Amino acid sequence: MKLKLGLVGAGIMFIGVSFAAPAFASAQQVRALSDGAAVRLDPSDSSPVIANLAPGATLDWIGESGPYHIVSIPGQPGEDDLIGYVLASEVEVVGAASGGGNPSMTGAGIPDIHVQYERSKARRSSGLKRWLWGGAMAAIAIATTKVVFEAGDEEAYADSASHQSAVDRHSSARTVRNAVTLAGVGLLTWGAADYILGSRDMVTMEGELPALADPALEVQYEEAAARRGSGKRKFLWGAGMAGGSYVTVKWLPWLGVPEREDYDTEWEYLSAVHRRDRTETANRWFIGVGSLLAVWGAADWVLGSRKMAEIEAISRVVESPAPRGAPAARVGPELFVRRVVGRTEIGLAWSR
Secondary structure, eight states, X not given: OHHHHHHHHHHHHHHHHHHHHHHHHTOOEXXXXXXXXXXXXXXXXXXXXXXXXXXXXXXXXXXXXXXXXXXXXXXXXXXXXXXXXXXXXGEEEESGGGTTSOOOOOSSOOOOHHHXXXXXXXXXXXXXXXXXHHHHHHHHHHHHHHHTSOOOOGGGSSSHHHHHHHHHHHHHHHHHHHHXXXXXXXXXXXXXXXXXXXXXXXXXXXXXXXXXXXXXXXXXXXXXXXXXXXXXXXXHHHHHHHHHHHHHXXXXXXXXXXXXXXXXXXXXXXXXXXXXXXXXXXXXXXXXXXXXXXXXXXXHHHHHHHHHHHHHHHHHHHHSOOOTXXXXXXXXXXXXXXXXXXXXXEEEXXXX
């Protein structure tokens, strides 16, 4: 009887170990190859260091983010573990499931939060572009029908056949206008939805990982420079549109206010009056659109330039040497990183 029970127990243990082995074998860790391997808060060289590894020290491996491995750092008793990033060149992946190489996501693996953030950012950007294109399509279609194809009074034409031909052209133009306007409104709605949803996802992820909202200074500087350049171009184009339209209407005699004594027949005079009315309508459109574009560009130009100046000032402070009169025995601040209510706090602790 004892022999029977022993065989049953051995069989149960064998089955349990067989099923548990893959779970233990799938555990992966990273091992430090040299002394002082830096674990950073974010996958960036400018991110603060939250831990330094001794040679041979191991941490649990979570995933990859570019040239960095994502690792888990055990927290203090009662606190959550920290998530850090260490360069792949400073560690090696150990564990039976590593297969002698670096782990990577394959198949339908869920992307990490940084990839999700970049996707939401791209979605917001493309949504804004579609919103602008849709609005521009609808506005241009309406303005073109109003300015180019609008039919005047019957007296402004040589005969009734000419007037009817103008009315038919205007009717066809309105049909095309309605189709283009509908397409523009659909594109505008699609873009607005993508912009709102992308922005909402970004705000959610920034709340979960505040470091996402503050990229490296180099990235911020490039974005500010691009915004300043784009603002300058928009300002010049808008000012050129508004000023060029005003000057053209003001100086071109053929588009000036017609006078009756300059025309031989009544219908020629009325045709010139109709042409002047359409010119004034087009002039108002060009000045309005150009003014909006110029104001938008000026705002981007100023804000981008100011952001660049702020980053340049920060870089000067960081790179400036320490004051000569500072006492040698003074102890500098210590960087601390801790988790409070699900958020990561970073700060400096000054010793007294």
